[in-house]
Amino acid sequence: MIYITRKEHFNAAHKLARPEWSDEKNIEVFGKCANVNWHGHNFNLHVTVKGQPNELTGFVIDLKLLSSLIKDLVVEKLDHKNLNLDVDFMKGVMPSTENLAIKIWEQLVDVIKQHNCELHSIKLFETENNYVEYYG
Amino acid sequence: MIYITRKEHFNAAHKLARPEWSDEKNIEVFGKCANVNWHGHNFNLHVTVKGQPNELTGFVIDLKLLSSLIKDLVVEKLDHKNLNLDVDFMKGVMPSTENLAIKIWEQLVDVIKQHNCELHSIKLFETENNYVEYYG
Amino acid sequence: MIYITRKEHFNAAHKLARPEWSDEKNIEVFGKCANVNWHGHNFNLHVTVKGQPNELTGFVIDLKLLSSLIKDLVVEKLDHKNLNLDVDFMKGVMPSTENLAIKIWEQLVDVIKQHNCELHSIKLFETENNYVEYYG
Amino acid sequence: MIYITRKEHFNAAHKLARPEWSDEKNIEVFGKCANVNWHGHNFNLHVTVKGQPNELTGFVIDLKLLSSLIKDLVVEKLDHKNLNLDVDFMKGVMPSTENLAIKIWEQLVDVIKQHNCELHSIKLFETENNYVEYYG
Amino acid sequence: MIYITRKEHFNAAHKLARPEWSDEKNIEVFGKCANVNWHGHNFNLHVTVKGQPNELTGFVIDLKLLSSLIKDLVVEKLDHKNLNLDVDFMKGVMPSTENLAIKIWEQLVDVIKQHNCELHSIKLFETENNYVEYYG
Amino acid sequence: MIYITRKEHFNAAHKLARPEWSDEKNIEVFGKCANVNWHGHNFNLHVTVKGQPNELTGFVIDLKLLSSLIKDLVVEKLDHKNLNLDVDFMKGVMPSTENLAIKIWEQLVDVIKQHNCELHSIKLFETENNYVEYYG
Numbered sequence: 010m011i012y013i014t015r016k017e018h019f020n021a022a023h024k025l026a027r028p029e030w031s032d033e034k035n036i037e038v039f040g041k042c043a044n045v046n047w048h049g050h051n052f053n054l055h056v057t058v059k060g061q062p063n064e065l066t067g068f069v070i071d072l073k074l075l076s077s078l079i080k081d082l083v084v085e086k087l088d089h090k091n092l093n094l095d096v097d098f099m100k101g102v103m104p105s106t107e108n109l110a111i112k113i114w115e116q117l118v119d120v121i122k123q124h125n126c127e128l129h130s131i132k133l134f135e136t137e138n139n140y141v142e143y144y145g
Numbered sequence: 146m147i148y149i150t151r152k153e154h155f156n157a158a159h160k161l162a163r164p165e166w167s168d169e170k171n172i173e174v175f176g177k178c179a180n181v182n183w184h185g186h187n188f189n190l191h192v193t194v195k196g197q198p199n200e201l202t203g204f205v206i207d208l209k210l211l212s213s214l215i216k217d218l219v220v221e222k223l224d225h226k227n228l229n230l231d232v233d234f235m236k237g238v239m240p241s242t243e244n245l246a247i248k249i250w251e252q253l254v255d256v257i258k259q260h261n262c263e264l265h266s267i268k269l270f271e272t273e274n275n276y277v278e279y280y281g
Numbered sequence: 282m283i284y285i286t287r288k289e290h291f292n293a294a295h296k297l298a299r300p301e302w303s304d305e306k307n308i309e310v311f312g313k314c315a316n317v318n319w320h321g322h323n324f325n326l327h328v329t330v331k332g333q334p335n336e337l338t339g340f341v342i343d344l345k346l347l348s349s350l351i352k353d354l355v356v357e358k359l360d361h362k363n364l365n366l367d368v369d370f371m372k373g374v375m376p377s378t379e380n381l382a383i384k385i386w387e388q389l390v391d392v393i394k395q396h397n398c399e400l401h402s403i404k405l406f407e408t409e410n411n412y413v414e415y416y417g
Numbered sequence: 418m419i420y421i422t423r424k425e426h427f428n429a430a431h432k433l434a435r436p437e438w439s440d441e442k443n444i445e446v447f448g449k450c451a452n453v454n455w456h457g458h459n460f461n462l463h464v465t466v467k468g469q470p471n472e473l474t475g476f477v478i479d480l481k482l483l484s485s486l487i488k489d490l491v492v493e494k495l496d497h498k499n500l501n502l503d504v505d506f507m508k509g510v511m512p513s514t515e516n517l518a519i520k521i522w523e524q525l526v527d528v529i530k531q532h533n534c535e536l537h538s539i540k541l542f543e544t545e546n547n548y549v550e551y552y553g
Numbered sequence: 554m555i556y557i558t559r560k561e562h563f564n565a566a567h568k569l570a571r572p573e574w575s576d577e578k579n580i581e582v583f584g585k586c587a588n589v590n591w592h593g594h595n596f597n598l599h600v601t602v603k604g605q606p607n608e609l610t611g612f613v614i615d616l617k618l619l620s621s622l623i624k625d626l627v628v629e630k631l632d633h634k635n636l637n638l639d640v641d642f643m644k645g646v647m648p649s650t651e652n653l654a655i656k657i658w659e660q661l662v663d664v665i666k667q668h669n670c671e672l673h674s675i676k677l678f679e680t681e682n683n684y685v686e687y688y689g
Numbered sequence: 690m691i692y693i694t695r696k697e698h699f700n701a702a703h704k705l706a707r708p709e710w711s712d713e714k715n716i717e718v719f720g721k722c723a724n725v726n727w728h729g730h731n732f733n734l735h736v737t738v739k740g741q742p743n744e745l746t747g748f749v750i751d752l753k754l755l756s757s758l759i760k761d762l763v764v765e766k767l768d769h770k771n772l773n774l775d776v777d778f779m780k781g782v783m784p785s786t787e788n789l790a791i792k793i794w795e796q797l798v799d800v801i802k803q804h805n806c807e808l809h810s811i812k813l814f815e816t817e818n819n820y821v822e823y824y825g
Contacts, residue, residue: 011515012550020272022158022183027337038338040345046227047158049185051272057550065435066446067513072547073448091182105339107283136156136187139344142284142329147787148822163609174610176617193822201707202718203785208819209720241611243555275616278556278601292816294702294727299473310474312481318771319702321729323816363726377475379419408700408731411480414420414465428680430566430591454635455566457593459680499590544564544595571745582746584753649747651691683752686692686737 012129014057015075019088022049023104047091052109053134054083056117060126070126082116106135110143118145148265150193151211155224158185159240183227188245189270190219192253196262206262218252242271246279254281284401286329287347291360294321295376319363324381325406326355328389332398342398354388378407382415390417420537422465423483427496430457431512455499460517461542462491464525468534478534490524514543518551526553556673558601559619563632566593567648591635596653597678598627600661604670614670626660650679654687662689692809694737695755699768702729703784727771732789733814734763736797740806750806762796786815790823798825 025042026035035043042048056079060069086096092104098116102108110133121128134140161178162171171179178184192215196205222232228240234252238244246269257264270276297314298307307315314320328351332341358368364376370388374380382405393400406412433450434443443451450456464487468477494504500512506524510516518541529536542548569586570579579587586592600623604613630640636648642660646652654677665672678684705722706715715723722728736759740749766776772784778796782788790813801808814820 010552011519013515014548014550016546018272020184020186022185025339041225044225044227044231046230047183047185048156048225048227049158049183050156051187062513062515062519065511067433067511067516069515089177089180089184091180091184094182095180103337103339105334107285107334107341108339110283111334136154138288140286142286144282146824147790149787150820150822152818161611198785198787198791201783203705203783203788205787239609239611241606243557243606243613244611247555247606274560276558278558280554290816292728292730294729297475313769316769316771316775318774319727319729320700320769320771321702321727322700323731361721361724361728363724363728366726367724375473375475377470379421379470379477380475382419383470408698410424412422414422416418426680428592428594430593449633452633452635452639454638455591455593456564456633456635457566457591458564459595497585497588497592499588499592502590503588544562569747647745647747649742651693651742651749652747654691655742682696684694686694688690 010059011062011069012057012059013069013072013075014055014132015072015079016053016055017076017079017084018051018053019084020049020051021087021090021092022047023092024048025103025105027103047093050135052087054079054113055130055132055134056113057129057132058121058126059129063125070121070124074124075121078117078120082120083113106133106139106141107143109133110141114143114145146195147198147205148193148195149205149208149211150191150268151208151215152189152191153212153215153220154187154189155220155226156185156187157223157226157228158183159228160184161239161241163239183229186271188223190215190249191266191268191270192249193265193268194257194262195265199261206257206260210260211257214253214256218256219249242269242275242277243279245269246277250279250281282331283334283341284329284331285341285344285347286327287344287351288325288327289348289351289356290323290325291356291362292321292323293359293362293364294319295364296320297375297377299375319365322407324359326351326385327402327404327406328385329401329404330393330398331401335397342393342396346396347393350389350392354392355385378405378411378413379415381405382413386415386417418467419470419477420465420467421477421480421483422463422540423480423487424461424463425484425487425492426459426461427492427498428457428459429495429498429500430455431500432456433511433513435511455501458543460495462487462521463538463540463542464521465537465540466529466534467537471533478529478532482532483529486525486528490528491521514541514547514549515551517541518549522551522553554603555606555613556601556603557613557616557619558599558676559616559623560597560599561620561623561628562595562597563628563634564593564595565631565634565636566591567636568592569647569649571647591637594679596631598623598657599674599676599678600657601673601676602665602670603673607669614665614668618668619665622661622664626664627657650677650683650685651687653677654685658687658689690739691742691749692737692739693749693752693755694735694812695752695759696733696735697756697759697764698731698733699764699770700729700731701767701770701772702727703772704728705783705785707783727773730815732767734759734793735810735812735814736793737809737812738801738806739809743805750801750804754804755801758797758800762800763793786813786819786821787823789813790821794823794825 025039118128131143161175254264267279297311382403390400403415433447518539526536539551569583662672675687705719798808811823
């Protein structure tokens with residue numbers, strides 16, 4: 010078994026706030042992440058796939074294919090978007106880095122299985138100093 | 146003359162769009178940067194100051210002082226904010242990286258002069274691949 | 282289960298040398314790391330916590346809380362300090378990166394358990410080219 | 418058990434192409450990686466070793482020793498070389514990042530066992546955006 | 554005047570060797586960079602343009618346009634290529650980082666002038682530790 | 690004219706404190722940088738040289754030569770050393786990053802002139818967030 014990772018990135022706006030809570034309560038719980046008029050990040054996304062290298066190509070998966078799956082199913086939907094308002098698979102989900110990583114996993118897990126390998130992990134950097142890892 | 150730089154960072158939302166233009170025209174000119182519901186970035190900011198090292202301390206400027214000037218006058222006002230809506234010194238200014246760098250320069254140039262040194266440049270990274278430099 | 286990491290840093294001096302050995306023996310075993318008058322590093326510290334995201338906040342742990350725990354219990358005690366002389370929890374411990382990572386784990390493991398999550402790993406960079414990981 | 422990593426790097430040329438296939442077929446399968454006249458990369462290599470810290474030194478393994486093992490057995494043979502033509506342990510092997518990581522593992526696994534510790538993983542970056550991990 | 558930079562990258566093979574010299578002489582002068590069967594690098598390229606921000610857009614130059622000029626005129630011709638054999642504008646030129654930077658400047662200087670701004674510099678990284686800057 | 694840079698690094702201990710001042714006064718002026726028992730950093734050093742590329746080699750200067758000059762005259766004397774106590778060219782000099790950069794310039798400026806090129810600048814990173822540039 011060998012693990013191969015492709016790194017992609019996207020830039021998005023979000024805020025952490027529950028609509029049923031007052032602004033004061035949201036600020037109390039989420040601090041400046043609850044800023045009413047949003048804030049944003051350059052997210053870095055590492056998608057790791059595991060499998061056996063193909064005997065002829067030496068590839069677990071063609072990285073051009075992996076990159077285009079990530080772009081079509083994830084990056085295209087998140088890049089230059091508002092995570093609270095614009096993204097179908099984030100509807101009704103608090104856009105913490107944790108939840109965003111889980112939802113990105115769900116977008117990719119089945120389609121990657123169709124290519125003789127398996128999704129192993131999602132590693133998502135919100136900033137250089139904060140990141141989340143999810144293994145399903 | 147010697148040059149010393151302090152790097153700070155902030156996370157903000159913005160969009161590039163002229164209010165007097167239609168959404169279509171804004172998308173045509175600014176592409177996905179005009180997304181109606183905003184997007185955002187982790188900005189990295191390098192502030193460079195020039196002067197002579199003090200004979201006793203060896204400092205052009207105390208970096209704790211420089212850092213706190215940048216935080217008070219710039220980062221505090223931009224971090225976890227919306228550059229189009231929330232920032233006094235960006236009111237009425239298109240928040241391109243170019244214009245943001247110029248406005249950051251204006252916040253710092255006079256106060257740094259009061260500390261026996263001079264602001265030399267603002268270097269502002271919008272992403273790892275795009276950055277702007279301004280020398281006044 | 283999801284894993285979230287906060288990165289902090291500190292700058293410290295140390296030397297690798299056993300007091301009961303001669304300087305010659307210490308140089309023989311530890312090379313230039315045994316320099317009598319110390320040397321130092323910018324250490325980067327990644328603290329990874331695991332748990333379930335809270336249903337209301339989407340957080341495994343509030344990163345502001347995690348950051349302040351790390352700062353109070355670890356960084357405050359190590360930053361701009363001498364690892365051989367100044368740090369209570371390193372007394373009598375050879376300050377190799379391995380041992381430092383184990384001791385940092387011990388400072389954090391119990392207090393993190395009080396916040397509905399668990400310490401998963403300590404990753405400690407001594408330089409860009411050398412790092413240690415510890416999982417308890 | 419604790420894990421320690423040493424990072425090294427090498428610059429090499431390669432191409433991904435099967436000699437028994439036509440140029441057209443190689444381009445179809447491998448894209449621009451099949452460029453007849455080669456291309457190349459700055460590879461970054463992370464070698465992770467696991468074990469118990471020695472009671473006297475605090476070391477799982479002396480990093481100067483680990484670095485010189487990696488240099489002698491791996492970097493020396495790959496740096497400024499052609500992976501398809503110049504490297505004894507890559508003869509007859511498609512030089513994908515996956516296969517290269519496996520072959521690097523094989524060069525190191527036995528010799529590291531002779532030093533009271535064990536090879537844990539090879540992490541090999543072909544570019545900043547593509548990397549492979551192998552655990553034996 | 555404000556300066557804006559776009560970073561792009563390409564992966565290429567090359568060798569440093571004069572065809573009229575013997576292999577021995579080439580090794581003597583260029584060391585392992587003269588390896589007969591080539592070696593290669595991940596090159597990082599920073600292209601800096603200077604001008605006035607446009608009053609309506611806030612842009613010195615649209616970075617999507619700058620990126621596509623660099624890709625069409627430079628990256629497309631260098632990426633996954635052999636710098637000694639495959640590149641029209643490097644024919645007969647020793648592919649040192651210095652000469653490559655000068656030739657990249659020549660590809661871009663005139664076309665950038667047609668967009669109300671001016672090429673300021675080419676910064677070309679051959680490795681993380683070696684880079685060249687050229688200002689025309 | 691073209692500019693070429695070689696990056697090297699060294700790890701050192703220092704403190705910022707004037708021996709004729711009390712500990713209290715040193716702490717007041719230099720903060721935690723005055724810690725009596727020292728602290729330390731991983732310094733990154735960029736040495737930039739300017740000149741014309743040689744017609745035969747394409748080099749302003751052979752980077753192996755530049756690297757070995759920096760190692761012999763600078764890194765060897767600073768690496769794993771105490772900047773206040775162990776370094777001949779820092780005797781009697783407050784080891785601020787500013788002063789250290791100036792002294793490194795002085796070690797290199799004359800010897801580089803003997804190789805058909807000129808020292809252009811010293812860029813010295815004390816941490817990822819603080820750096821100094823000196824042009825003579």
